Amino acid sequence: MSDFVNNFWSNYIAAGTVLSILGCMLLLWLTARKRVPSDADNTTGHVWDEDLREANNPLPMWWVGLFVLTIFFSAGYLVIFPGLGSFSGQANWSTESEYGTEVDKANKALEPVYAAYDNMPAEDIARNPKAMAIGERLFMNNCSQCHGSDARGSKGFPNLTDKDWLHGGTPEKIAESITKGRIGVMPPMAAAVGSQDDVKNLANYVLSLSGEPHDSVRAGLGKSKFTACASCHGIGGVGNQAVGAPNLSDKVWLHGYGEAAIVQLVNAGKHSAMPAQEGRLTEAQIKLLSAYVWGFSNAPAAGP
Numbered sequence: 001m002s003d004f005v006n007n008f009w010s011n012y013i014a015a016g017t018v019l020s021i022l023g024c025m026l027l028l029w030l031t032a033r034k035r036v037p038s039d040a041d042n043t044t045g046h047v048w049d050e051d052l053r054e055a056n057n058p059l060p061m062w063w064v065g066l067f068v069l070t071i072f073f074s075a076g077y078l079v080i081f082p083g084l085g086s087f088s089g090q091a092n093w094s095t096e097s098e099y100g101t102e103v104d105k106a107n108k109a110l111e112p113v114y115a116a117y118d119n120m121p122a123e124d125i126a127r128n129p130k131a132m133a134i135g136e137r138l139f140m141n142n143c144s145q146c147h148g149s150d151a152r153g154s155k156g157f158p159n160l161t162d163k164d165w166l167h168g169g170t171p172e173k174i175a176e177s178i179t180k181g182r183i184g185v186m187p188p189m190a191a192a193v194g195s196q197d198d199v200k201n202l203a204n205y206v207l208s209l210s211g212e213p214h215d216s217v218r219a220g221l222g223k224s225k226f227t228a229c230a231s232c233h234g235i236g237g238v239g240n241q242a243v244g245a246p247n248l249s250d251k252v253w254l255h256g257y258g259e260a261a262i263v264q265l266v267n268a269g270k271h272s273a274m275p276a277q278e279g280r281l282t283e284a285q286i287k288l289l290s291a292y293v294w295g296f297s298n299a300p301a302a303g304p
Helices: 008-033 061-080 095-115 129-142 171-180 196-209 216-233 259-268 283-298
Strands: 043-048 052-055 182-186 270-274
Touching: 008 061, 095 283, 129 283, 171 283, 196 216, 196 259
Parallel strands: none
Antiparallel strands: 043 052, 182 270
């Protein structure tokens, strides 16, 4: 992997580019100087298919001219634009700056569209069909890859259509999650729980909190082991939105259901991340997107 985090390949490609241009110049120079001996009829003596003879004519001037122009164009391009290692070119052009310019231009053109919702509460935005049409496009382009086109999520990706929120389900909290992103970390807890048999007992106790099928004997033995988990998940496993700890007393299972899945989480822990959209989306876009997501679990009545 070290080859991909240093300048070797960049310099390798730059050297190859320069040598290729120099090679083209050398080839053109040698071709112009060298004269291949020919017979009296101006042929090289090579014959194919009995009567096809190779003539010894100079290169057409139009071809030579295009060859020379290609060399000068290549050299000029590498002076103006990036192409030689870390050299950024005289124009200081980059795909990142070009993309940023295009995004800024698009956002400026869309400002009047979003301005109509600047002073509108999220609850009212969620009742506005035009605003929700925009929110749907924002969701499809930026969120559906993880949460699904129907926002119901999948294993490891929260369902946004229910009332189960890790960090809070108000429009403000949803906007905060979209803007800053979220990092979820559950450390491996097996050492704090005890033996693997204790971990299984704990898993059954966790299942019992939501009334899921479980071994009641093991659940009784695992209750005392839950003290290692209560600092985050709360007494009774009701969760803690302040730290994003899931509610274990409902029937929502983000990372898998059943004894085996819980044992795996206790043993190995879990690290998950939602990327921050700040910088990618404007404040106005995040506001509409938050109202759209809030509407999944609150189903506001459509406005006029």
